[in-house]
Amino acid sequence: MISLNDFLIVGAALFCIGLYMLLTKRNAIQLLIGIELMLNAGILNLVAFGKYDKINNGGQIFALFAIVLAAATTAVALAIILTVYKKYKTIDPGRVNSLKD
Amino acid sequence: MSLAQILFYAMAFIALASAGYVASTNNLVRGIFMFFVTLFALAGLYVLALADFVAVTQIVIYVGGILVLILFAFLLSGKETLDSLGQQKDKLISSGKIPGLILAVLFFGVMVAMILRMNADNLDWVKQAVGADNVIKPTDNSIKNIGINLMTTYLLPFEAISVLLMMALIGAAHIARKEPEA
Numbered sequence: 260m261i262s263l264n265d266f267l268i269v270g271a272a273l274f275c276i277g278l279y280m281l282l283t284k285r286n287a288i289q290l291l292i293g294i295e296l297m298l299n300a301g302i303l304n305l306v307a308f309g310k311y312d313k314i315n316n317g318g319q320i321f322a323l324f325a326i327v328l329a330a331a332t333t334a335v336a337l338a339i340i341l342t343v344y345k346k347y348k349t350i351d352p353g354r355v356n357s358l359k360d
Numbered sequence: 361m362s363l364a365q366i367l368f369y370a371m372a373f374i375a376l377a378s379a380g381y382v383a384s385t386n387n388l389v390r391g392i393f394m395f396f397v398t399l400f401a402l403a404g405l406y407v408l409a410l411a412d413f414v415a416v417t418q419i420v421i422y423v424g425g426i427l428v429l430i431l432f433a434f435l436l437s438g439k440e441t442l443d444s445l446g447q448q449k450d451k452l453i454s455s456g457k458i459p460g461l462i463l464a465v466l467f468f469g470v471m472v473a474m475i476l477r478m479n480a481d482n483l484d485w486v487k488q489a490v491g492a493d494n495v496i497k498p499t500d501n502s503i504k505n506i507g508i509n510l511m512t513t514y515l516l517p518f519e520a521i522s523v524l525l526m527m528a529l530i531g532a533a534h535i536a537r538k539e540p541e542a
Contacts (some may be wrong), residue, residue: 261368261408263480268371268472269405271379275468276379282460286388288434292395296379299395300401302418306411308362308480311489313496316509322406322414323510324521326421331528333426337433 268306273301281340287340287350320355375401401425405441410496412534413503 273296280293302322309318344350378397385391399422406415480486489495496502511517 260362261365264475265372265487266409267475267480269376271394271468271471271475272376273379273402274471275464276376276383276498278467279460280383282463283457288430289388289391291430291447292382295395295422296382296398296417299399299422302414303402303409305407305522306409307415308486310410310496311486311494313489313494313500313505315504315513316502316506319411319414319502319506319512320510321504321517322411322447324517326414326417327521327525330426330492331525333429334532335528337429338532340433340537341436350437350523360524 263307266303270300270303270307272332273297273303285351285353287336287343287352289334291340295333298325301325336355364408368405371401371404371408374398375405388434392427395430396423396427399427410498410500410502413506453474 268275277293277296280296281290284290284293302325304320305322305325307318309316310323312318340350343355347355349355375398381394382391382398383521385394399418399504403418403423406412406418415456
């Protein structure tokens with residue numbers, strides 16, 4: 260029997276690694292990977308608590324929804340990254356500092 | 361210590377170690393491939409939390425879809441990306457990264473303190489669920505139940521997410537299209 264606390268601590272550690280990537284990386288793709296890590300930490304918590312909801316399955320179903328949402332955000336974010344790259348020839352968010360005109 | 365616990369600690373170690381490698385490496389391609397390992401280990405953790413359907417979905421969508429998409433975007437954005445990575449030659453800990461590191465470690469400390477204080481196994485509703493036998497057991501086949509719930513209790517969020525997926529599809533295609541020469 261794996262304790263719920265263990266799952267929560269692993270989730271917290273993953274979330275903090277994602278936070279660290281988000282704060283220090285200077286490449287939009289690495290920022291995106293950091294966001295994915297944070298999302299996965301959230302999904303891990305949903306799944307761990309979902310074990311105690313056999314009838315309604317709330318945790319697992321919203322974990323599925325979160326995975327689908329992550330896919331949608333990634334697709335849009337990568338389209339934005341490609342457009343930004345075409346215009347600025349860089350994907351460093353610190354150097355993208357002007358609007359369209 | 362049971363086999364499940366040993367597997368849990370192994371999976372947790374693999375997930376955290378590969379995530380740490382992704383966060384610390386300066387080689388982006390290597391980082392992306394190590395992210396595969398993190399996602400597979402997380403799928404293993406989902407199986408140990410008795411959510412096999414979510415684990416398979418994780419492998420299909422994350423490993424099969426999102427990561428290939430990230431690699432694709434990386435390869436399309438070309439040489440400049442690698443050059444800008446080469447400029448930040450600094451090691452894991454350099455002056456620019458210390459604030460981020462401190463913030464992440466402090467946040468982790470706060471969260472672990474809260475989790476230990478909350479002691480999730482003794483929450484009221486968890487105890488109630490255990491008392492009412494509302495707990496998924498390793499021998500249960502929960503996929504049928506998930507399908508029925510998805511089409512009855514959670515039909516509205518399901519439909520909302522299908523509309524959102526179509527919006528994301530159209531939006532991504534619109535953003536990434538070639539700008540007409542104006």
